[in-house]
Amino acid sequence: MVRAPCCEKMGLKKGPWTSEEDEILVSHINTFGHGNWRALPKLAGLLRCGKSCRLRWINYLRPDIKRGNFTKEEEESIINLHESLGNRWSAIAAKLPGRTDNEIKNVWHTYLKKRVHMKSNGINVQDQSTKPKKNRKKTTTSLKTTTDEVEMITATATADNVLMASSSLSSSPSRSYSSTDNSWNSSISESSHLIEEWTDTSIEFPEIEDSFWSEVMPVDEQPSAALTCANTNIDESMDFWFRVFMEAGELGEKENYLNFDY
DNA sequence: AATAAGTGCAACCGCCCACGC
DNA sequence: CGCGTGGGCGGTTGCACTTAT
Structure with a gap:
């Protein structure tokens, strides 16, 4: 298989998405769908590779995404599912509606892994409440509240x-x-x-x-x-x-x- | 107030698989 | 069957932001 040329070499943009790019992507997908990710950026007029567009849509722009803190129940589900499925994040995500594999992976590596480790070592995790998300501002945005x-x-x-x-x-x-x-x-x-x-x-x-x-x-x-x-x-x-x-x-x-x- | 260290998470990279030809 | 391509996945990185000193 021949590897697709790097985005940068193709003159395509990398890095954080701007709100303008998000809007273009969302409106294009809402209008035409995403039959072919590779062709999409060209059709939509985005200077991004198809992979980047797909990732942005799947992990951030999809309307059915449930963002924000994971509930205790969700965390328990992740821990249980990880026990049976291992690092198959997409399979775990499939069991948690509205959550993306990327998000679950991040949560796991951020604190659930630590929690499970402590538990398995007999450390009382009763008081090790999961870390609340900080209210972070990002320079890039998803969608707009007018x-x-x-x-x-x-x-x-x-x-x-x-x-x-x-x-x-x-x-x-x-x-x-x-x-x-x-x-x-x-x-x-x-x-x-x-x-x-x-x-x-x-x-x-x-x-x-x-x-x-x-x-x-x-x-x-x-x-x-x-x-x-x-x-x-x-x-x-x-x-x-x-x-x-x-x-x-x-x-x-x-x-x-x-x-x-x- | 300034700086260092730590944290969270979006985005990228590279590999694999399925499918069509 | 082999090859090319697109899509999907897991691992990793970069950096904005927070917290500690």
Whole structure:
């Protein structure tokens, strides 16, 4: 087999994808599909090799990707599946809808491997809670959340709801912040129904008991600071916010909200 | 405040496999 | 059967970003 020429030698671009390239790729695939990856960049007008386009789409731009922290259940699944399947990341990914092999591989190498190792050596991993993802800004972005969308929310929602909604937008699937143009990016509104809920003044936010705040919790299990406005039924509250975070796809990024100065 | 060390993850590389001719 | 090609996979790297000193 003759190896395909290197992208650079062909005058093709390498490295991080820009939001413009993402948009071109997404709109091309949405319109024409991706029958032939090698031909795609040429047809779409991208200076990328087909492989790079495929990777970007599979690992980042696909609309069904569930981004954000892995749940405890997902982590357990990965550990169990890895035990039976080994490093067959794509096979493991097939069992976890919305997760990519690359993401699973990264998570494994980042901390699950360590955790399993500690467990097998008899080290108590009960308190070795999985590391929450940091809220990282990348110079490249995936899809765009228009500033209009955020403005629409801010115009109609209450202050707390706005914080929740905009925070969630910043971290929900297929959305990210571009430090190059200082804007939130996305074109898909998976959390739109949540935004509707947040902007619906008839919605009553669950309240939380005082004891909830007095109990010491691990940082990554702490609830949103937005909850400081509330106080009664703890289970109901946690259920509600858990659902919000889950649906936003970023259960582990609750620390985002903790950063707000109320 | 500055710097070093550590971390997370997107993207690339190179190999393998399936398929068509 | 051998060859060329495209697609897929696992391993690895590079670097933005965070945390520690």
